[in-house]
Amino acid sequence: MPLLRLEVENFKSYRGKQVIGPFRSFNSVIGPNGSGKSNLMDAISFVLGVKSAQLRSGQLKDLIYRGRRLDPHAGNRPAAEDVEMHDDDAGDEQAVEAMATLGQTNAKRASVTAVYQDKDGAEYEFQRSITINGNSEYRVNGRAMSANAYNDRLKSFNILVKAKNFLVFQGDVEAVASQNPKELSRLVDQISGSLEYKEQYDAAKHANDRARENYTFISNKRRNMHSEVRHFKDQKNEADRFKRLQKERDASVIHHMLWQLFHISKHVGDLTKTIKQASERLPYLRGEVEEAEGNVEAARQKQGEAAQSILEQQRNLRKREKEAEKIQPDLDALDQSMAHSKNKIASSEDIIKLVKADIAKYEGSIAKYQRDHQNAKEAADKAAAEQARITAKRGLRLSENDLQQYHELKAEANLRARKERQQLEEFSMKIRSQKGALQTLQDKLKATEAQKVKLESEVQILSQRKHDVQEKSHKVQRELESARSAVHEMKAKKDSIKKRMDELNATLAQCLQNLVEAGHMQRESEKEARLRETIASLRRLYPGVQGRFTDLCKPTQRKYDTAIQTILGKNADAIIVATQQEAIECIDYLKRQRIGQATFIPLDTIQTKDINDRLRSIAPGARLAIDIIEFDSHLERAMRYACGNALVCDNMDIARNVVYEKRQQVKAVTLEGTIIHKSGLITGGQSGEASGPRWQDREVEGFKRQRDESMAELKSLAAEQHELNRTEQDTSSITRYEIERNSIDDELKEIDTRLKGVQSELKVVTQQLTGLGPQVTQAQTELQQLESQTTGIQQTVNTEDDRVFADFCARIGVSNIREYEDHQMQLMQLQNDARSEFELQMQRLNNAIKFEQSQLEAAKQRLRQNENAVEREQQKLKDRLDSQKELQTKLASIREEVQRIHEQIEQLKQDEAKTKKAFNLAKSTLNEAQAALDAATKEISNARLAIEKHANDRTAIYRRCRLEEIKLPLASGDLKKVPLGDDAEMELDFDEEDENGESSISVPDYGIKPNYSMLTAQDKRDGSTETGEELQAQIVAAANDLEQMIAPNAKMMDRMGDAENRLADAGAELEQASREVKRAQDEFLRLRKLRSDLYHRAFDHISSKVDEVYKDLTRSKAAPKGGNAYLDLQNDNEPYLDGVLYTAMPPTKSFRGIDQLSGGEKSVAALALLFAIHSYKPAPFFVLDEVDAALDAQNVARVAAYIRSRASPDFQFIVISLKAMLYEKSQALLGVMRNQDINSSRTLTLDLEQYA
Incomplete structure (x- = not known):
């Protein structure tokens, strides 16, 4: 672990010696405001060599712990006022002792020791201490050293004190977010190490400027001296002319020759000077041409790159549009499926409503029948009890003997007329059975009539439902026909566009093939292009x-x-x-x-x-x-x-x-x-x-024009086709309507099936009613027949009973035994009838209840089926909605990207137009430079031809002088060296150009130098033919001219020598100044390159890292790629002189300046930049003081995750934070608290890894 622990002694709010740590890879410092958290950061900064001005203290001695005066009468309770130590107290031992006497708890020295562990496990103790005098002492492993050596030792561990690459103070995040480009550039300059060379750079630049100024001054001085020397030379020439004029009196015959030779020499000199001047310009002009050619090639390359970028973006655009087109059919299919599900749900819900109504009706009927059944049961019990009471009150009571005799007589009577009694018993059973059957038929008839009423009502409801669905079907059919018509029109338009695009593509392919075959683009040279431009210019100027x-x-x-x-x-x-x-x-x-x-x-x-x-x-x-x-x-x-x-x-x-x-x-x-x-x-x-x-x-021009027109029209058609693809109502809408229609047809079929079933059931019920009426009538007739058949048999049985019970009846006082039995039976019958009437009613109610329950169960079954169908369709609808949302999100993302690519293409087209303009400008510059070079070359060529002509003329004069033995005054040489033959060739020696583009010219003069002393100044100035003709007339006037001339200055030669010596000295000074300029310039260029290299190395790293860090800090589920951030230089050559533009684009937001971001967005952007800067030459640990102050919970969580992901045994984070979402992710908590009793900060460390 890089930083193992921190030992502070009497530093700021920490009294005495305290050990803070051990530290883990990710440590969070927490505590209430005022507890001393930031003092802990100041302690780390202090021990690592940060200046006191950056530690919120004016002087180093202010960092020593200062307690509060204790009230001697109140134990350790602080007094109301603190004892204040002024600067005057520093070093005053008496004042210190006095304060100690008063109970003062101030310390005399403070120190902070950082225990550091390198990668090999070796530990180092860095200690910095201060005294009350403000002196500072540095130690490493107990050995004292200077501050520079201390900093160098820290630097060996990549802890850069000046760059502060190991800490971020409180408020630094907001400061970075609000910094202007110049301040950001200085930050990069500092972290790169380039700022360390600023003073040397400024001094070298100043020295370079001064050297150049000195060189310019000496150069001007030399130029003035050169003019003075030339002036003296002109005076010397004037003296020579004076001498020559003296000789002209004796040699007027040769005056004209001398005049000619002089002007020949003068012209040759002027032409030589012209050649020299033009040659001196050649390297510069060639450099201009080479530079212009380089610029043209660079501009051409940039133009090609811009065009290539446009093609790549257009390919990307087509790819994304195809992806969008692939998604749209899936969305349409989902829409169709969802519409079908919605229709099925609606249909099922309508049926559910009907079924629920039936269930409610059935449940109501059952409840009513059950209430009636209960009422009937209670009434039956009550009637039976009442009848029993009446029977007991009315009944004829027999004694035990009489009752025994009655049973004996009854048994005797049963032995008589057995056959009739048996027949009577059988008829009685048949009558009872027939009565039951008749009652059953009557009950069935009533139930069937009720069922018929119910079915008729259901038929009416289904018929109305069928009518509504049929109306809906007609409406969907009309919309389907309309959609088919629209799709047909759209398809026809698309086919027309496709046909035209095929034609244009064929034409374009042919044009391109023709252009390739012609090879026009490869064969058209720059000369041909210039000729075309020349003809175009002529046609504009001259209509003919x-x-x-x-x-x-x-x-x-x-x-x-x-x-x-x-x-x-x-x-x-x-x-x-x-x-x-x-x-x-x-x-x-x-x-x-x-x-x-x-x-x-x-x-x-x-x-x-x-x-x-x-x-x-x-x-x-x-x-x-x-x-x-x-x-x-x-x-x-x-x-x-x-x-x-x-x-x-x-x-x-x-x-x-x-x-x-x-x-x-x-x-x-x-x-x-x-x-x-x-x-x-x-x-x-x-x-x-x-x-x-x-x-x-001309054909190629036509092909090019046809190509451009075809490409323009193709682009227009492609845009129109793209718009049609975005807005057309394709076959998916037809399919949707067809599915909806099929769904309606299915619903209609279901209604028809249900209606037919109900109508069929109604028909059956009607048939049953038709058959039940005769059955009831027949049952009644059969019952009457059975009752008539029992009459005769009953009389026979009665006669036999009267014989047996005659005496018994007389004794009990009844006319016959049937009167007694009828009376008893009547009472019993009344009692039975009273109950059987209600039992029969209860039986009917039970049957009705069972029937209604069966109908209820069937209705519930239908309800469950439809509810299950609704649930299934709703689940399908939910799944399809999820799929639709996913596809819509994907489609929206693609469309956003398509829009962004469109914008990029437009920007690239603008850039291409700029590169094209730059290419044309560079090409124009090249043409101008080439024209200037050609003009200079042509000037040199013409001058050489003129020199050759003058040399031939001079040779002819020399040859004439030799042939005619003319005594030509010579300053040097001999005319005998001049060849007399006409076949002697005159050749001028033009040396090849040197590396500076200059060439030396050697004009053959045979070593002869004529003496021009006889020529006047006018002769030298005027070389016209008229002057030559007038020379003869001027011979006489030559003597007069000599008398009028002033004798030359005798001291002129001495003065000219002094001037030449001064000129030589000035030349030496100029060479020395030139060397000084080169030395200053080399040093300046070296420092400029050094600073630029350092700056660019850091900037390139930070620029590549900031986007990665920003993406990590802004990545979320909604924006898995995160945002974008990048840096731009305002000055590529010397970036430290200008600013750095920092741009951050949060996810899902368009481009805007960083000053237009919200506070949290600014903070995240600033943190990304700080983390990126720290990644360049990173220190082994990073201390952050409340960098999350302006962040919301989501961004705090991202920052915490980022820190946690990068914390490791080799790289350590110490974060001061008040937000639980950050410090709960750390590996160790360092709590800072305030001990008010002694006015001191204390720390507690909690290892969170044991709770992980």
């Missing part, structure tokens, strides 16, 4: 300029290109003009502009020969050249002038036949370019590739 022959005529077939080019020859590039005057003006314009040379053919003055019509049919395969070219009629004279009667022959045999055998004196040219001249000489022969392309220039 028509153009070149090759631009104004065209062979009727491509196979004639080479032959026509050969016939035109030098006239191919000749320019046709309307009049001779315009031709002269054009030539004058070319001379003035120094553009070049050209041949002009004026239409009004050219002489042409008549066309020999016989040649048109001279031989098969031979044709007049003028007949196989196309041109405007007003250009016929020029075409006849250029072509004449020349013939174009298909092959060499036809050409030989025309010229040799038919003896036609015409120029015959084959298709390959071979020429048979009028004289019979055969020359030429070339491939079509050499000259053919000239005839393609």
Whole structure:
């Protein structure tokens, strides 16, 4: 671990000696405000050599712990006022002792020791202490050393005190966020180490400027001295002229020769000087040309890169648009499925409503029947009890003997008329059975009638539902037809666009193929381009300029290109003009502009020969050249002038036949370019590739124009097609309507099925009702028949009973035994009837309850089925909604990216336009530089030709003097060295140019130097022919001129010598100043390069790192890629002189200045920059003081995650924070608290890893 612990003693709010630590990889310092957290950071900064001004203290002694005066009468309780130590107290031992006497707790010295561990595990103790006098002491492992040595030792561990690469003070984040570009640049300058060389850099720059100023001063001084020397030389020449004029009186005959020789020498000197001056300009001009060529090539490369970037972005755009197009059908399919599910849900919910209504009705009926059943049961019990009471009150009571006798007599009576009794019993059973069956039929009839009413109501409801669904089906069908019509129109439009795009693509492909075949782009040279520009300029200035022959005529077939080019020859590039005057003006314009040379053919003055019509049919395969070219009629004279009667022959045999055998004196040219001249000489022969392309220039221009028009239209059509793809109602809408219609049809079928089922059930119920009526009637008839059949048998049984019970009846007082039994039976029957009536009612109610329960169960079953169907469709709908949201999010992201790419393409197009403009400007500059170089070269060439002419003239004068024995005054040399032969060649020696572009000229003068003392100043000034003619007349006046001249100054030569010596001294000074300039410049350039390299190294690292860090700090689920951040330099050459632009773009937000970001966004951006800066030459630990103060909870969590992810045993974080979301992620908590009793800060350390 880099920083193991910290030992503080009487530092700021920490009283006594305290050990703070141990530290982990990620440590958080927490505590209430005022507890001493920032003092802990100050302690770390102090021990690492930070100045006191940055530790919130004016002087070092202010860092020593100062307690409070203790009240001697209140124990350790502090007094109301603290004892204040002034600066005057420093070093005053008496004051210290006095305060100690008063109970003062101030310390006399303070120290902080940082225990550091390197990668090898070795520990180092860095200690810094201060005394009450303000003195500071530095120790490493107990050994004292200077502050510089201390800092160097820290620097060996990459702890840079000046750059403060190990800490961020409280408020530094907000300060970085609000810094201007210049301040950010200084921050990079400091962290890079470049700032350390600023003083040396400024001194070197100042020295360089002073050296240049000194050089300029000495140069001007030397120039003035040179003028003075030249002035003395002019005076010397004047003296020489004086002497020469004295001799002219004796040698007037040779005066004219001397005058000629003088002016020849003067012209040669002037021309030599001209050549020298022009040669001196050549390196500069060549450098300008090379620089311009480099700029043109760089501009061309940038233009190509810009075009390539546009193509790449356009490919990316098409790719993203295709992705969007692939997603749209999936979304449409989801829409269709969701619509289908919604329809099914709606249909099922409608059925659920009906079923719930049935359930409610069934449950209501069941509840009613159950209440009726309970009421009937209670009524039956009550009626039975009441009847029992009445029976007991009314009944005839028999004694035990009478009752026993009754049973004996009854048994005797049963033995009589057994057959009749048996028959009567059987009929009684049948009657009871028939009554039960009749009651059942009557109950069934009532239930069936109720069922019929219910089914009729359900039929009515389903019929209305069917009508509503049919109306909905008709509406969807109309919308479907409308969508089909719209899609058909859209498809027709798209087909039309596609057809046109196919045509344009075919045309474009053909154009490109033609351009490739023509090879125009590769063959068009810069000279050809300049010629075209020249012709364009001439056409703008002079309306009569028509153009070149090759631009104004065209062979009727491509196979004639080479032959026509050969016939035109030098006239191919000749320019046709309307009049001779315009031709002269054009030539004058070319001379003035120094553009070049050209041949002009004026239409009004050219002489042409008549066309020999016989040649048109001279031989098969031979044709007049003028007949196989196309041109405007007003250009016929020029075409006849250029072509004449020349013939174009298909092959060499036809050409030989025309010229040799038919003896036609015409120029015959084959298709390959071979020429048979009028004289019979055969020359030429070339491939079509050499000259053919000239005839393609106009076609190529047309191809280029057609290419550009096709590409522009294709771009427009592609944009229109893209817009159609974005807005069209494609087949997915039709499919959606069809699915909706199918869903409605399914619902309609379901309703029809249900309606048919209910109608069928109603029909069955109606049939049952029809059959139940006769059944009830028949049952009633059968019951009546059974009752009539029992009458006779009952009489027989009654007769036998009367015989047996006659005496018994008399005794008990009844007329017959049936009266007794009927009375008892009536009472019993009444009792039974009272109950059976209610039991029958309860039976009917039970049957009704069972029926309604069966209907209820069936309805519930249907309800569960429909509810399950709704639940299934709702789940499907939810799943599809999730899929739809995911696809919509993806599609929105793609569309945002498409929009961004569109914006980038527009920006790139603007950049391409700028690069194109820069290329044209660079090209224009190159042309100007090349023109200047050509002009200088031409000037040198003309001067050399003029020198050669003058040298020949001088040699002729020397030869004449020798031949005629003229005593030519000579300053040196001998005329005998001059050759007398005319065949002697005069050759001038022009040495090759040296590395500076200069050339030396050696003019042969045979070692002869004429004495020009006889020539006057006027003679020397005037070299005209008139002056030469007047020289004879001036011979007489020469003596008078001598008398009027002033004698030369005798001391002039001495003064000239002094001036020459001073000039030499000035030259030496100038050389010394030049060396000083070079030395100062080299030193300045070295420091500038050093600072620039250091700065760029740090900037490149920080620039590449800040985007990565910012992405980590802004990454989230909503924006998994995070934001973007980058740095730009305002000055690439010397970046430390100007600012650094910092741009941060939070996720999902567009570009804006950092000053327009919110407070939290600024803080995150500033933190990203601080972390990126720290990553350059990082210290082994990083101390952060409340950097999360302006962050919200989300950003605090991201910062905590970032720190936690980068904390390691080799890299340590110590963070002072008040936010739990940050310090809860740390590995160790360092709590700082305030001990109010002793007015001191204390620390507690908690290892959080044991709770992980």
